[in-house]
Amino acid sequence: MVPFHTRSKKTNPNEPNRTHRRSAALPRASRLVRPLPNRYVPFAIGAANMFQKILVANRGEIAVRVTLACQQMGIRAVAVYSEPDRDALHVAAADEAHLLEGMTPSETYLRGDRIIDIARSCGAAAVHPGYGFLSENADFAQACADADLTFIGPKPEVIRALGDKLSAKKTFEDIGVPVIPSWSGHQSPKRQRGVRPTADNGSAAVPPTHANDVQSAASRIGYALLVKAAAGGGGRGMRLVERESDLIGAVESARHEAGAAFGDSRVFLEKYLVRPRHVEIQILADAHGNVVHLFERECSIQRRHQKIIEESPSPALTADLRQRMGEAAVTAARAVGYTNAGTVECMVDEAGNFYFLEVNTRLQVEHPVTEMVTQQDLVRAQILIAAGEPLPFAQGDLTQTGHAIEARIYAEDPGRNFMPSIGTLHRYSPPTGPNIRVDSGVAQGGEVGVHYDAMLAKLIVWGVCRTEARLRLAWALDRFIVLGVKTNIEFLRNLTAHPDFRSGNFHAQFLDDRPIITDREAPPEDALIAAAVTASQAGCRARGVASTDGRPAHDNAGPWRLGHAWRVS
C-alpha cells in the first residue's frame, strides 16, 4: 500500500474533483485525501490514506502514550532515543528504535535534522512530536513538510504566529476575544503615536506631558493594576498599584528598577487579576474547517509555574461561562486557521471574567483528564486529523461526564525544596483499579538520571463527581509504590486532603499561599517491624526464595539486595 503522501502532488485536472471543496486553504497532504461520504464514519484500520509508520520524536511517558495510540490504530511506531535512554520504557514499547548519539537534549531529542533523517530512512510517513522538545518549533514543522513528512500538529505558520505572545495577543484583540487589558504606550491616542511615554531611557521620571496619558490609560484599565517591565521576568520591575495616587510613583520606580535589571526601562500597565484561576480550553480542528472544543481543564494548582494537579471540569466554571469560553476558543482557532490539537490558556478572575493568555500548539501533559471526561482519545484524533481525516465527532456529540483529576508524579525531594532526586527505581508499582489510569514513562529497575524532566508518571482518576474522584486519587496515591528515588507522592496526598482543595476554592497562587508540609514523621511501629524483617531477610526465607547462602535466590547484585519481590504489571 502506498502511503498517501508519496503520491503525485498534482491532482489531475481531468479527474472529477475528489477533494474537499475547501481544499484551496488546506495543506498539501490533506488535499489528496478522498472525502468520506459521511464525516462520522470511523476510521478503519488499514485505510488507504492512513500512515503505515509514525516516528515518535520524544521520550518518557508521552512517547509511550503516543506509541500505544499508534499501535492500537495498526500503525508501526518508531522510537528515537539518546544514549542514557537505551533501556528506557519508550524504546521497549516501540516497534522500531533508532539511536540519537549523545546525552543531552540538545544533542539528541532537539536535533530535528537527525530525527528527520531517521524518519526518512526508516520510511516513517509522519512525526509526532509529543510535548516539549520540538513540539512547538515552527522550523521543525516546516523542515518536516519540506522532507515530505507529515508533522502531527498545526501548520508551521500557525505555530510561528501563536508562538509570539505579543502578536498572538494582538490577534485575539482583533477578533474580539478577551485578553488582559493592558497599555504599553503604543496604543495611546493618535497624537501620541511614536511617543512611548515610558520608554525614554535615562530619566526615571515620567514626563509631565505623559503623566496624563498614563493616568487616563490606568483609569481605562481600572485598579488594581500591575506595572510590568517590558523586558521583565522574575518579578523585577513589577509594581502592584491599587490607587491612582500611587500610580506615577510606581511607574517611576518600576522603570528605574527595570533599567537597572534589564538595561531596558520600558514598562507597561496590565490589569491585576485578584486570585486568578488558570483554566484552559482543549480544541481540536481538522483540515476541513471543523473545529470543536473539548471543554476545560482547571490547572490552578501549580508550584513555581509548574502545574502539578489538573482537573476537569473546573470547580469555578458555570455552564454559561464554560460555553462562552469554549465558543471563544473555537472562534480564535478558526481565525488563525488552526488544525490539530491545541490548548487555549486563560485566566479567570474572581468575578468570572476570562482572559486569553496564549495558545499552546501541541498536546498538553494534562490531556488525559479531558480524555477521561469526554471518552475521546486525543492522540488518535491528532493522527486522524494529520492524515486528512475529518473529525469523527461534532461539537454536539461531545459531553463532559463525571470528574477527572490528574496528579503528576515527580522524582523530587519535598524535604529539600523539591530538588530532583536521581537513582535506580528498585521498586515501581503504580496503583491499579477501575477508573484509575497511570501513564508511566519509567519501569521498575529503570534509572532516573539528570538529563531529562523528573516526571515519572501521571496518575489520572475518574469519578462520577469531584468528591468521588478526589477520594479515589487519595486512595491511589496511598498505593503508589516508588522505592529508590524520592517522590512528591506524599506531598500530593497531603494536598488532596487540604480543606481548600477539597472545597475547590483555590487559585493560581494556592501553593505560594499555603505551603503544604510533608513532615518527616517518626516511622510507626509497623514500619520498624517491616524494616527489621527486611534487614534480617526473614521475609525472604519465609517465602522460600532464599538460596543456600541465605541470600535471595533471584539476587545476583550483591548481598542484601532484595527483600521482597513485587510483581509489576
Next chain:
Amino acid sequence: MPKVRLRSTSLPEPVDAEVLREDQRRPGTLRVVLDGTAHEVEVGGGAGGSWLMLRGRIVPYCAIREGDTVLVWLGGRTYEFSVVRPTPRRAGGSVAAAAAAGTDITAAMPGTVLKVNVQRGDSFAANAALIVMESMKMEMTLAAPFAGTVNEVSCKPGELVEVGRVLARLEPAKRDGNAS
C-alpha cells in the same frame, strides 16, 4: 537470625531489633523484638505483593535493603533506615563489634579511617576500641570481639576504605572472651 540496629533521621534514638523464627514448620510466623518488646508477626504475600499481619491486621508493605540502607514503603509513606550491627551501647555513639566469627576487623560500611589505636604486637582486652571510622558523618568504633593480640594493622588514619576491607588481623588470647 541477626540482631540489627535501625537508625532513621526521624527517630530520636536507634531501635534494636531482633527477628526470631520460633517454629520452623511455620516459616512465615516471626517474633520481632523491638527494643525488648516482642511482636508476633505473620509475613505473607506472593506475586501480588507483600504484607505483614499483626494481630489480624493486614499491613501491606514493600521494602528493600541496599547495602546498609533499608527503604520501607508502608501506608503510602516511605521511610529510610540505616542498619548497623548492634553491640552493647556506649555513651557517645555506636559501637560495632568486629566480625564475631573471624579474627579480622573489617569495615562494616564504606568510609574513612579516623583513628587506629593499636599497633602490630599490641595486646588488648575484649571490647577495647581498636579502630574508629567515619561514614556518612557517623562515627563508628570497631571494638575487639575478644581479648588477644594484634597480628597486623592494614589501614592508616585518613584512608578511604570499602565495605568488607580488612583493617586489622587479630589473634585471640588463649581463653576467648566473646563480646556478643
